[in-house]
Amino acid sequence: MNEQLIINASRAGYYNLNFEPELERLFETFQFKRIRRRLGVVNLVALVFFVIYSLVDYLIFPFEVASWTIPIRLFLVAPVIVISTIINCRTRSPRLFFFVYMASYFVCGMAVVAIIWIAHSNNVMVPYDGLFLVLSYGYFVMSIPFRHALVPSWLIFAFYAVAEVMADMPPDKLYLNMFFLAGANLIGSVGSYIQEHNLRSSFLNQQLLHIRQAEADRENKAKTRFIATASHDLRQPLNAMNLLLEGMPKPAPGDTETSEVQQKLKRSLDQLNGLLGTLLDISRLNLGVIKPHCSAFDLHDLVERIIEEQVKADDASPAMLNSIPEGTGIYSDPILIERILRNLLSNSLKHAEADNVVIDAEISEEWVTLVFRDDGRGIPKEHQEKVFQEFQQVRRNNGRPPNGLGLGLAIVQQLSELMDISLQLESDEGAGTVFRLTIPASDPVLPSAQESAAGGMHQVLSGVRIWLVEDDETNREALTAFVTQCGAEVVSLAGYGEFVAQLDGLNDASTPDLMLTDYRLGHSKTGLSVVKLIRKLADRFVPAIILSADVEKVRDLSDDRPDIVFLTKPVTPARLLSAIRSQLSQPVA
Structure with missing residues (x-):
């Protein structure tokens, strides 16, 4: 669909209830589908009304009148409604649909005109209210398109006038009836026009929304491809740098300068890894790319590995204690849980400036509440909601600018919400911070008998x-x-x-x-x-x-x-x- 075509149609005002041919065909299909969705209910109500009025005719009309009106309702109108419903439910042609829809409405209106004429010809006075109901039903309940409703409605009105003249209705009463019916028809015509004009406006807005949605989908796919490519291209050299740094010869004893350079390189590389991971994580979360892949795993082993890697990466790390019992099983996404724990640990060490970190678990039959506690500088009450917002950080009391991007805890919250994990924060300024994550429990996991890889690496793969x-x-x-x-x-x-x-x-x-x-x-x-x-x-x-x-x-x-x-x-x-x-x-x- 051409967006400019829709914008031009919207600016033009479409007061003649007509679009350019391409757009008009789409609107016709839109209107066709909209009316057909409720066709069954609309026609069923009409059918019920005619059946009820047949019973009323039987009760109040003389036999010579009822013997005509009841067959008209039951054997003419009712079959027309049923047949038109069958045809319109099967057809895929909007033009055939609207023709049959309009024709059934016209037949119903003419049937009411015939019933009024039969009654008046036999000196049985019935009001024209039935005709008023038919017109109102056609204009507003059936929602017949303006041009399709206009012609049959005024034809019904004209045939009613002829029928009353043929039935010798007194002129003064005829003029009064015609005045009110003409007014009702005029109101219905104006209402039908306004209704279709609003429907066309809604259609244009919907088409623009679809175009915008399609553009957004394309942009999201492009962003997803970009992030995947950027992730791949940026992680490749970082992977090589990690391994090359690990493989560098150890400095000679007493060569403190080389040792310090290596330590600085390692810290810089770790920081770069962390910043890249954080930026890619928040981008993928915002795009909805990340999907949880849950499985049962040992929370103790995961925490132990994270602590071992942190100690190995930084000898000056604060004291970190894993108090989670071995074999504590949880059912969640191990990669996303690891990301949450690393972000919490980074927050405690870099921002809270903690000296001690304790990771514990409160275990029940259905849940494991992971308790992450540090003795850092804490978070003031007024800032506790702010820290979960993207690119937001609490400034330090010493006036130094905060480290990082302010995304770590935002990622923690978004990942928790993604996995339906309850996240709670308890903190007071100067009294440390506690994070609680309530995670579904799984059966206990047997402790791993494998050796830790944190020990010496040299020659451990000898002969492999x-x-x-x-x-x-x-x-x-x-x-x-x-x-x-x-x-x-x-x-x-x-x-x-x-x-x-x-x-x-x-x-x-x-x-x-x-x-x-x-x-x-x-x-x-x-x-x-x-x-x-x-x-x-x-x-x-x-x-x-x-x-x-x-x-x-x-x-x-x-x-x-x-x-x-x-x-x-x-x-x-x-x-x-x-x-x-x-x-x-x-x-x-």
């Missing part, structure tokens, strides 16, 4: 053969360096083509112990293609890890393919090593 497929050179080199540093034997392959070539002569001795591949490999090939082919050709099951910078893709694939571990970029070295060791410890499928 890993095939790495990554088409991005920087990430490939970073991953190769890191995995080699951990003691693994790495076959580094620059894309799907090299991977296929490497399969020549595949035997049990050369089969990898683990496949580590990027998701997007170009030329319509993905990491899934790699895993599928190696498992098809190998004599044994090959564990696999797929890395991707597309967060939503990882979430969807994780649900569909539990036999593969999917990790989002940028991945921390500790998490990557933990995933590798976890996959290597899995029993053969």
